[in-house]
Amino acid sequence: MKFLGHIAISLLVQWSLLLETSAYPFQAGHCNAGPIPSSPSNQHYDYGGSEPGLGAIENAGFKVTFNGVELDTTKTNYINPGETYDVAIEQISPNSSANFKGLLVRADNTEGDGSEIPVGAIAVASGDVSIKKHPTCESNSIPSVTHTSRDVKTSAQFTFMTTVIAPEFRLDVTLVESGQTGIWYYDLFTLSTAPPETISPVPTPIPNDESPSASPSEESAPSASPSEESERCGPKALDYDERFGVKVKKVGSVPVISAAPWSYNMQPMDNFSGDSIYFLDQLFGKVYSYNQATKTTSTEPIFDMNTSKLPDGVTLDWDLGSAGQTYKVKSMTKTPTTNKVVLVMTSSTLPVGWNKADAELPAKGAYSQWVCGPDQPFWMRDIFRPGVLPACSDVGSGQTTFTGYDVFVTYTINDDGNLKNPRPFFVAENYVGPGHLGGGIATLNDGDILYSVGDCSHFGLDGTYPPQMNSEHCGKIMRIKNSETKRKYTVVAKGVRNPQQMRIFRRGGQTLLGFMDIGGATAEEVNAYPLKKIKRAKQIQNFGWGRNQKDGKAREGTFYVGPGNGLKLGADEPPCEESAPIGEAGFIQPWIQFGRTPTDFFYAISSFAVPTKGLDKFKLIWSEFNTGMLLGTKQDPKFDGNYKGPARSFKIRLYDTSGNELKNGFNDLVKEELGEVGYFRGDPRLFHYPDGSAGVFIERTGAFYKLTEIVLTQDVFK
Numbered sequence: 168m169k170f171l172g173h174i175a176i177s178l179l180v181q182w183s184l185l186l187e188t189s190a191y192p193f194q195a196g197h198c199n200a201g202p203i204p205s206s207p208s209n210q211h212y213d214y215g216g217s218e219p220g221l222g223a224i225e226n227a228g229f230k231v232t233f234n235g236v237e238l239d240t241t242k243t244n245y246i247n248p249g250e251t252y253d254v255a256i257e258q259i260s261p262n263s264s265a266n267f268k269g270l271l272v273r274a275d276n277t278e279g280d281g282s283e284i285p286v287g288a289i290a291v292a293s294g295d296v297s298i299k300k301h302p303t304c305e306s307n308s309i310p311s312v313t314h315t316s317r318d319v320k321t322s323a324q325f326t327f328m329t330t331v332i333a334p335e336f337r338l339d340v341t342l343v344e345s346g347q348t349g350i351w352y353y354d355l356f357t358l359s360t361a362p363p364e365t366i367s368p369v370p371t372p373i374p375n376d377e378s379p380s381a382s383p384s385e386e387s388a389p390s391a392s393p394s395e396e397s398e399r400c401g402p403k404a405l406d407y408d409e410r411f412g413v414k415v416k417k418v419g420s421v422p423v424i425s426a427a428p429w430s431y432n433m434q435p436m437d438n439f440s441g442d443s444i445y446f447l448d449q450l451f452g453k454v455y456s457y458n459q460a461t462k463t464t465s466t467e468p469i470f471d472m473n474t475s476k477l478p479d480g481v482t483l484d485w486d487l488g489s490a491g492q493t494y495k496v497k498s499m500t501k502t503p504t505t506n507k508v509v510l511v512m513t514s515s516t517l518p519v520g521w522n523k524a525d526a527e528l529p530a531k532g533a534y535s536q537w538v539c540g541p542d543q544p545f546w547m548r549d550i551f552r553p554g555v556l557p558a559c560s561d562v563g564s565g566q567t568t569f570t571g572y573d574v575f576v577t578y579t580i581n582d583d584g585n586l587k588n589p590r591p592f593f594v595a596e597n598y599v600g601p602g603h604l605g606g607g608i609a610t611l612n613d614g615d616i617l618y619s620v621g622d623c624s625h626f627g628l629d630g631t632y633p634p635q636m637n638s639e640h641c642g643k644i645m646r647i648k649n650s651e652t653k654r655k656y657t658v659v660a661k662g663v664r665n666p667q668q669m670r671i672f673r674r675g676g677q678t679l680l681g682f683m684d685i686g687g688a689t690a691e692e693v694n695a696y697p698l699k700k701i702k703r704a705k706q707i708q709n710f711g712w713g714r715n716q717k718d719g720k721a722r723e724g725t726f727y728v729g730p731g732n733g734l735k736l737g738a739d740e741p742p743c744e745e746s747a748p749i750g751e752a753g754f755i756q757p758w759i760q761f762g763r764t765p766t767d768f769f770y771a772i773s774s775f776a777v778p779t780k781g782l783d784k785f786k787l788i789w790s791e792f793n794t795g796m797l798l799g800t801k802q803d804p805k806f807d808g809n810y811k812g813p814a815r816s817f818k819i820r821l822y823d824t825s826g827n828e829l830k831n832g833f834n835d836l837v838k839e840e841l842g843e844v845g846y847f848r849g850d851p852r853l854f855h856y857p858d859g860s861a862g863v864f865i866e867r868t869g870a871f872y873k874l875t876e877i878v879l880t881q882d883v884f885k
Contacts, residue, residue: 223352223353223354224240224256224340224342224352224353224354225240225259225354226352227267227342227352228258228259229256229257229258229259229267229342229352230256230257230259231254231255231256231338231340231354231356232254232255232257233246233252233253233254233327234252234253235253235255238338238356238358239356240354240355240356242357243335243357243358243359244356244357244358244359245358245359245360246329246358246359246360247329247360247738247765247768248329248330248360248768248793250328250329250737250738251326251327251328251736251737252326252327252328253292253324253326254272254324254325254326254327255322255323255324256270256272256322256323256324256340256342257321257322258321258322266319266320266321267314267319267320267321267342267343268314268319268320268343269313269314269341269342269343270298270312270313270314270320270323270340270341270342270343271301271304271311271312271313271314271339271340271341272289272311272312272313272323272325272338272339272340272341273304273309273310273311273337273338273339274286274287274289274309274310274311274327274336274337274338274339275309275310275336275337275339276333276335276336276337276845276846286310286329286330286333286336287310287327287328287329287330288310288327288328288330288561288736289310289311289312289325289326289327290325290326290327290328290559290561291312291325291326292324292325292326292542295323295324295325297314297320298312298313298314298323298324298325299312299313299314300312300313301313310327312325328561328736328737329358329360330736333359333360333846335357335358335359336357336358336359337355337356337357337358338355338356338358339353339354339355339356340353340354340356341353341354360768399764399765400689400726400742400743400744400745400746401689401690401726401743401762401763401764402689402690402724402760402761402762402764402813403764404764404765404766404767405761405767405798405816405817405818406817406818407817407818407819407820408799408817408818408819408820409879410784410878410879411784411785411819411876411877411878411879412819412820412821412822412876412877412878412879413782413788413797413819413820413821413822413874413875413876413877414821414822414823414824414874414875414876414877415821415822415823415824415829415833415836415863415872415873415874416823416824416872416873416875417870417871417872418462418862418871418872418873419457419462419464419870419871420464420868420869420870420871421446421448421455421457421464421465421869421871422455422466422869423448423867423868423869424448424450424451426841426844426867426868428846428848428867429489429490429491430490431448431450431490431850431866431867432448432449432450432490432491432492432493432494432866433446433447433448433449433450433852433864433866433869434446434447434449434606434667434668434852434864434866435447435852435854435862435864435871436498436499436500436608436854437670437854437855437856438500438501438608438609438610438669438670438671439500439501439508439857440501440505441505441857442458442459442460442461442857443456443457443458443459443857444456444457444459444854444855444856444857445457445469445499445508446864446869446871447496447497447498447499448468448496449493449494449495449496449497450490450493450494450495451472451495452470452471452472452473452483452495452496452512453468453470453471453472453496454468454469454470454471454496454499454510454586455468455469456469456584457871459856459857459858460857465584469580469584469585469586470496470510470578470585470586472484472495472496472512475585475586475587476587476588476589477512477589478518478519478574478576478589478590478591479518479519479520480514480516480517480518480519480520480521481512481514481516481518481574481591482514482515482516483495483512483513483514483515485515485569485571485599487566487567487568487599487600488563488566488567489562489563489566489601491601492599492600492601492602492604494512494513494604494606495512495513496510496511496512497511497512497513497573497604497606498510498511498606498607498608498618499511499608500608500609500610500616501610502577502610502614502649503610503612503613503614506579506580507577507578507579507580508577508578508580508586509575509576509577509578509608509610509616509649510575510576510578510586510589511573511574511575511576511606511608511618512573512574512576513571513572513573513574513597513599514571514572514574515569515571515572515599516572517572517594518572518574518591518594520591521594524572524594524595524596525593525594525595525654525655525656526593526594526595526596526620526640526645526656527596527640528551528552528570528596528597528598528623528641529551529633529639529641531549531552532548532549533549534549534550534551534631534632534633535547535548535549535550536550536628536631536733537733538550538557538559538560538625538627538628538732538733538734538735539557539559539560539732539733539734539735540559540732540735543559545557545559545734547733550624550625550628550631550733551598551623551624551633551641552568552570552598553568553598553600553625554567554568555567555568556568556600556601556734557734559734559735560601560734561627561734561735561736561737562601562626562734562736563600563601566600566601568598568599568600568601569599569600570596570597570598570599571596571597571598571599572594572595572596572597573594573595573596573597573620574591574593574594575591575592575593575594575595575616575618575647575649576589576590576591576592577589577590577591577592577649578590590651591651592648592649592650592651592654593616593647593648593649593654593656595618595620595640595645595656596623597620597621597623598623598624598625600625601625601626602621602622602623602624602625602626603621603622603623603624603625603626603664603665603685604621604623604665605618605619605620605621605663605665605666605667606619606621606666606667606668607619607644607666607667607668607669607682607683608669609669609670609671609680611646611671611702614649615646615647615648615649616645616646616647616649617644617645617646617647617659617669617671617680617701618644618645618647619643619644619645619663619666619667619669619682620640620641620642620643620644620645621641621642621663621664621665621666622634622641622642622663622664622665622712622713623641623642624641624733625733625734626687626733626734626735626736626740627687627731627732627733627734627735627736627740627741628730628731628732628733628741629687629712629713629714629721629723629728629729629730629731629741630642630664630712630713630714630721631713631714632713632714632716633713634661634662634663634664634712634713635661635662635709635712635713635714635715635716636661636713636716637658637661637707640656640658642661642662642663642664642712642713643658643659643660643661643663644658644659644660644661644663644666644669644682644701645657645658645659646658646659646702646704657704658707659701659702659703659704659707659708660701660707660708660709660710661707661708661709661710661713662709662710662711662712662713662722662754663682663684663710663712664684664685664686664687664712664723665684665685666682666683666684666685667683667685667774668682668683668774668775668852669681669682670682670775670776670777670855671698672777672779674695674777674786674803674804675803677697677698677699678697678698678699679695679696679697679698679804680695680696680697680698680701681693681694681695681758681775681777681787682694683772683774683775683789684710684712684757684772685771685772686723686724686760686762686771686772687723687728687731687740687741688728688737688738688739688740688741688742688743688762688763689723689724689726689728689741689743689762690723690724690725690726690757690760690761690762691724691760691761691762691769691771691772691791692724692757692758692759692760692772693757693758693759693772693775693787693789694710694755694757694758695758695804696708696755696804696806697806708755709753709754709755710754710755711723711747711754711755711756714730720747721741722747722751722754723741723743724756724757724760724762724813725746725747725749725756725757725760725812725813726743726744726745726746726747727743727744727745727746727747728741728742728743728744729741729742729743729744738763749810749811749812750808750810750811750812755806756810756812756813757813758787758800758804758813758814759787759789759800759813759814759816760813761798761816767794767818768793768794769791769793769794769796770791770792770793770794771791771792771793772789772790772791772792773789773790773791773792773850773851773852773853774789774790774851774852774853774854774863775787775788775789775790775853776788776789776853776854776855776861776862776874777855778855778859778860778861778874779859779860780858780859780860781859781860781861781873781874781875781876782860782861782874782875782876783876784801784876785799785800785801785819785876786799786800786801786802786803787799787800787804787814788819788853788861788874789853790833790851790852790853790863791832791851792848792850792851793848794831794832794834795831795832795833795834795835795836795837795847795848795849795851796818796819796832796833797818797819797821797832797833797851797863797874798816798817798818798819799816799817799819800814800815800816800817801814801815801817802814802815820879821833821835822877831847832851833849833851833863833865834847834848834849835847836849836865836868836870836872837849837865837867837868840865840868840870841867841868848867849865849866849867849868850865850866850867851863851864851865851866852864852865852866853874854871856873860873860874860875861873861874862874
């Protein structure tokens with residue numbers, strides 16, 4: 168999942184309503200683009216207008232509060248993305264007319280021209296049964312609630328959480344007064360997730376050969392943080408690197424079917440020999456190729472689930488209802504034979520020749536749990552087979568999830584470059600729904616496949632026990648035998664949450680396995696460890712995720728996390744409880760980690776790269792889904808007794824080929840490709856070109872780029 172990730176997924180809560188639209192006091196016209204009209208027929212408005220500040224709600228005797236703090240119509244109200252706010256509309260005047268029989272609250276961006284985008288999620292507060300989701304607003308992707316009772320009210324309660332970083336959006340509040348028929352009070356509150364501080368000066372790139380040598384202090388520990396930062400449980404905020412940036416140059420693109428927000432799911436695949444890499448349209452089941460030597464990209468897919476030969480019995484025409492968790496084709500890697508590849512596809516049925524999966528989910532009903540928290544408790548009888556997600560779920564409520572089958576298939580590349588002659592050799596069960604579905608893949612020299620499963624469960628939890636249990640394949644890295652007859656696997660690593668990318672590479676004279684791991688609410692990770700130790704089947708390496716049966720603790724990065732509330736998003740699901748000892752015995756801690764802070768509105772790691780060309784100072788770079796930011800470290804990984812904690816990391820400034828800074832990171836590339844679309848998250852995915860240089864693929868546009876390290880001038884930081 169993209170989040171959480173990827174994730175990119177739609178984070179708008181979907182609600183099932185039984186009431187017809189005609190039962191609502193506000194009809195479809197009030198949920199179209201733009202503010203509610205100021206002078207509709209047969210109605211009178213005390214109208215806040217298109218400009219905030221007129222105070223119609225206050226004039227009606229009410230106030231709007233977020234976590235008890237009153238919103239001000241005369242200024243921008245700053246809130247933090249990803250945090251849940253208790254919202255109340257409360258009576259502040261005792262006069263008899265200070266009550267209402269109709270209410271509509273909408274949250275959307277401020278374009279007002281039909282380009283509204285969802286900016287968050289609105290949920291009804293427990294016990295406020297007369298407040299419902301407005302079906303027409305929701306169908307237009309506008310978070311909203313409405314009052315449906317015929318009884319008058321003096322207050323309303325609901326919750327609101329921003330799920331994108333928007334420099335400005337609006338909260339429209341309209342009350343229908345009960346004392347005088349037809350009197351409507353409407354106000355516009357301006358909110359923002361952007362910090363009010365000004366951004367630091369922009370460095371100017373200069374050629375690499377003008378680089379001054381790095382000072383010893385550059386690699387030292389960061390300066391002391393403010394007291395509130397030091398007391399916060401989680402990784403520290405990151406600074407921008409003052410010496411080095413990265414230039415971004417477009418190389419090409421592959422077709423995309425939809426570029427609308429959260430309507431895509433794509434990923435590059437780079438673990439191949441030769442001159443080619445591949446781009447997967449995971450949502451629509453297509454594969455495209457790019458040859459670096461000839462600089463050619465396939466304009467037609469070399470594999471298409473609708474026209475290419477599938478293994479007998481495999482079914483890919485299922486529909487989950489959300490793009491970010493739909494993997495018709497999931498992963499792809501090389502084989503020892505140059506004209507053959509392995510393609511992983513998620514089928515809703517078992518292929519012919521299998522009556523059960525080779526790796527199965529935990530036994531049915533073995534793991535039950537309360538989800539959604541104390542305000543909306545829901546008993547989930549089987550957390551690995553939840554079925555229809557309850558209304559309290561922050562993502563995908565009402566969605567029908569199911570058990571899918573990750574089918575590993577060897578394909579032959581024919582003379583035309585297309586994939587032919589499918590030969591399935593392994594099947595693993597996985598949960599298909601909003602959750603952690605894994606997909607990181609790499610090939611060993613003997614042809615065995617390393618594959619990260621994900622923890623097979625949904626967001627908000629600490630993984631429970633299976634990721635720490637050697638007998639379960641969820642939360643593991645498996646070593647799968649590429650054999651049509653043996654159909655076997657071994658677990659080589661455990662305690663991983665949701666790795667979507669994996670790479671075997673050389674560093675410091677030894678071969679390492681590296682993988683990114685999408686975290687919960689505390690730490691995003693890149694891990695690296697000697698491959699020879701990973702391959703030792705008798706000693707399963709433990710990366711910490713999931714509830715350990717010996718000490719009852721779950722680990723995320725270098726922190727212990729609590730059980731969490733399943734199906735809930737937010738800054739503390741699962742909560743960070745305390746720091747774990749650095750170098751904790753029995754656990755491998757990350758090469759780097761980072762997380763959400765009061766100044767960094769991160770959501771999840773989206774990819775990593777360890778290039779051997781084009782970048783010199785940065786030993787590792789990685790990207791972030793929400794901000795589109797590039798980050799990196801200049802330190803190699805340390806292991807076992809040499810490990811002193813995660814490597815120091817930096818945010819990295821990006822520039823186009825004209826020297827202009829991409830102030831919104833890789834998200835600015837979306838604007839370059841699509842124009843003024845109002846919302847520019849593109850979901851960057853780093854990868855490696857065949858020559859070892861780093862690239863980035865933008866899922867939303869299908870465009871891919873080459874990354875080159877540059878040196879920044881120093882005086883701009885004085």
